[in-house]
Amino acid sequence: MHKQIDTDLQNTTTLNPTLFRRLLLLAIFCFSTIWAVDSNSAMIATFDAHAYPLCIAAFVFVYLLSLLSKMSQERLFLFTYFIVASYLLSSSIWHHAGEGGLYSNAAQWLGLNYVIAYLFLEVRRAATITIIVFVFTVLGHYLALIQHHNVSDSISVVMNIAVAQFAYIVLLWTVVKLRIKALQVVEKVNILEDLAYIDLVTRILNRRGIENIFQKLQLDENHDQSNYAILLIDIDHFKQVNDQHGHLVGDAVLTSVAAKLRRIIHNTDVIGRWGGEEFLVLTLDRTTEQTLALAEKIRAEIESFELPPCSGVTVSIGIAFSSQASSTTEVFTVADKNLYVAKNSGRNNVLHSFPTLKKSSASDKPSAL
Template identity: 55%
Template sequence: MQSLPSHNRHLNTSSVSPRLFRRLLIMAILGFSAIWAIDFSSGLISPFDASAYPICILAFALMYILNTVTKLNHQSLHFITYFIVAGYLTSSSMWHHSAPNGQFSNAAQWLGLNYVIAYLFLEVKKAAPTTIVVFTVTIIGHFAVLIQQQSFNDTMGVVLNIAIAHIIYIFLLWTVIRLRIKTDKAAARADVLENYAYIDLLTRILNRRGLEKVFTELNLDAEEQKQSYAILVVDIDHFKQVNDIHGHLIGDKVLSHIAAKLSRVIHPNDVLGRWGGEEFIVLTLNRTPQQVITLAENLRAGISLLKIDDIAGITISIGIAYSSEANTNSDVFTLADQRLFAAKQAGRNTIRSHD
């Protein structure tokens, strides 16, 4: 845990998770099955729907299986599922508008779902051109069907009504999506600013404020979830000499390389941060004292092998304290800091703990 968790927001992706997608597929299967059963039992089912319903149900079932057992791109499955629905709704409306299948049928009233589903299932960057294609096919298809049996004026009246209604659908949905994108972008910027507040920009690890936040969030002092932990205070030996001899730019480079090395050595669940200056903090959870000492030795040995430009022989001193030695993490830190001082007094490049 070397940085604070952030909220992942994908501004150009669908908001439908794999689990929600499966639920929607189940709802589609049940919905189509119910309508099929009702139309069949009432004797109102059309020849088109008698064939289309089972095909759609089987297609939804296949999408469910593919979403569950394969590693196919979920956006591709969303896209295919969308065209199953859009294809059925558009072709059904066109069929019902053709003679002698029930001209001016109310099947067209469902066509608005084509645009709602597009912005629900698809990425925003794909939903916009997709709705334009579906809109174009819908208008041209209905015109081609109606002109065969109606006058030009009657055909244009129906087609224009459909077109106006669908343009309103698309405009309103696009407006909602734009508002959502703006909201997501604002939230993403807030996340970035929050991240900057808790991350040390030089070393790209937690800063002092970030460490304090993580300590608070872990609630280390809570009696009901008391957990074992150790705090390691790590300090670069003679770092002032590096700045004095080589300059602060090289000193910054040394800090960055040491932070990167510490990050590679600790466990992913450990917390690493820069407390200030040349001092770093490692919080490690649920390790035995021997494991903590081993970690500290690995940190010390790893740093001693570093060569940064012409600088070699860099060493660190480490003070260690354990949760069993104090009642609060603040007291544990103070104890670790005292032991760091003892390590410095003992000649540096060494480790001090309770044993």
């Protein structure tokens, strides 16, 4: 699990399309502003005079592609990174190629190549590309400097550039690794939290998980607008199953019944193991007739279900509707009372209290199907 999480995190980028387009607009603004300022001050270099408008046009093109085309985000990110890295690297090399190249400060911007790589690209690809860019940076600047300066001076400048770039890479990789570890911790916490809501025998929600769903659905807060029913399902004579066949067989019966219930209910319904041999099904937005039909289907299919070495496994079901009480606790109480009556009325049956237009108490007279 740890290796899978690590792989998933290293193969993803957190840059979403909206943020990506905003960064493109920022790049267009920055390049346009610098171009305008340098042009008005007559300080613009020949290289930049041609490079600025080309970069701006390229950014606009990528922005339009992100809106109009079906090109993958990964390719758009890579294309954008190529634009930025090409400009920064070629600009620095060009400025170092002149006779005053030893004193050029153009290399100060090269660190952005590594920052943007880890911003735009997934981690593994960014790591590979930063190594390639680093090699091109060192070789490119050395070849540019050696044209007008001796080997010693050229190597001295290149070593300064190389050490600075290497520091950028190491620091960025450290930050990325720390981020990955932090995300791994969060992911593990989420997994453990999910496991805390799952019954380990039946692999469905446990009591805590059901209560969590109740809270998320805000059934009590919106009770007057809610339309739901609670079905409490109890396996008849389950103690005899454990006594006669052992707890492993008992667990197998619980697992089989849970699996059967999952196949019967609708995907909008909620199912969980309430405790022991008792299950709870929460149905949402069903009519009374649909809920009663579901309960009878559950009872009938469990009765006909073959669960060797056990035979004749049946369930009793108590039902309550949201229109019968003012809270989920009260609705549950109605369902629990109906289940009690069902268990003491021969078992293998379904009991309910028909909902009325007005809220009624949990003492509604149960009716059997």
